[in-house]
Amino acid sequence: MPEILEIESYRQLADRVVGAAISKGWADTYAAKKLPSVSSWARAVKGLRITGTSRRGKLMLIDTSGPTLGMRFGMTGVLLLDGRSGIEGLFYGPHTFKKEWVRGGLELSDGRRLLLHDPRRLGRFEIEPNLDELGPDALSLTKKEFTTAMTISRGGGAAIKARLLDQSVLAGVGNLLGDEMLFRAGIDPNTPTGHLTPGQKDTLYTCLRATLKQLQKRGGSHLGNHMPARTPGGICPQDGGPMRISVIGGRTTYWCAKHQH
Numbered sequence: 001m002p003e004i005l006e007i008e009s010y011r012q013l014a015d016r017v018v019g020a021a022i023s024k025g026w027a028d029t030y031a032a033k034k035l036p037s038v039s040s041w042a043r044a045v046k047g048l049r050i051t052g053t054s055r056r057g058k059l060m061l062i063d064t065s066g067p068t069l070g071m072r073f074g075m076t077g078v079l080l081l082d083g084r085s086g087i088e089g090l091f092y093g094p095h096t097f098k099k100e101w102v103r104g105g106l107e108l109s110d111g112r113r114l115l116l117h118d119p120r121r122l123g124r125f126e127i128e129p130n131l132d133e134l135g136p137d138a139l140s141l142t143k144k145e146f147t148t149a150m151t152i153s154r155g156g157g158a159a160i161k162a163r164l165l166d167q168s169v170l171a172g173v174g175n176l177l178g179d180e181m182l183f184r185a186g187i188d189p190n191t192p193t194g195h196l197t198p199g200q201k202d203t204l205y206t207c208l209r210a211t212l213k214q215l216q217k218r219g220g221s222h223l224g225n226h227m228p229a230r231t232p233g234g235i236c237p238q239d240g241g242p243m244r245i246s247v248i249g250g251r252t253t254y255w256c257a258k259h260q261h
């Protein structure tokens with residue numbers, strides 16, 4: 001599943017078409033699911049010039065001479081750039097290209113095409129997406145923003161793992177990145193957010209930054225330290241402790257019973 005690091009790589013790919021004009025756009029019923037109708041995308045994008053790209057968490061944004069365009073990639077979505085050098089961008093998800101998996105895209109006046117390739121059909125296009133629904137971006141998160149995001153007004157609140165994955169609190173952290181930063185911080189993912197000590201929050205922020213930076217360098221969210229142990233009966237690569245599995249916030253979570261408290 002693409003997480004913030006993957007979406008950031010798509011954004012970098014989309015950056016190559018900045019300056020180009022959109023001659024045509026199209027979307028199938030899945031990609032258009034959040035739009036008023038299936039033809040909304042085609043009508044909205046025709047003739048726009050692409051002026052820049054940005055991102056908030058897992059939502060990629062394309063700035064234009066008109067409305068801001070949004071792309072979400074769901075479980076298996078990949079952004080592809082189809083041009084003279086062939087198809088670029090098949091780094092994540094299925095590495096094979098199938099025409100029937102293209103849900104929509106933008107055709108540029110220079111002949112290149114930006115495509116949403118998505119076997120599971122959960123990727124979505126948006127026009128002027130509402131950014132108020134999303135918390136601060138995890139890749140550029142300041143310590144102050146993190147502290148605010150992790151502050152619970154009353155009681156323990158949700159488990160820290162669920163809190164990290166709540167996109168309205170913090171945008172961009174998905175299942176694998178969430179498990180990896182808690183693994184590194186030595187924090188039990190079930191801990192109610194409000195019960196974390198100031199010291200644990202400091203450590204978690206440091207580990208969040210380090211996880212994103214290192215995994216971006218390694219090439220993706222799936223390259224974390226805890227990944228080899230992400231299997232039933234797994235053994236912690238750090239201390240040989242038994243790995244536990246449970247579902248937290250609706251997502252399968254792995255953690256070490258020995259060093260995560």
Ligand SMILES: [Zn+2]
Nearest residue numbers: 236241256259
């Ligand atoms: Zn361990």
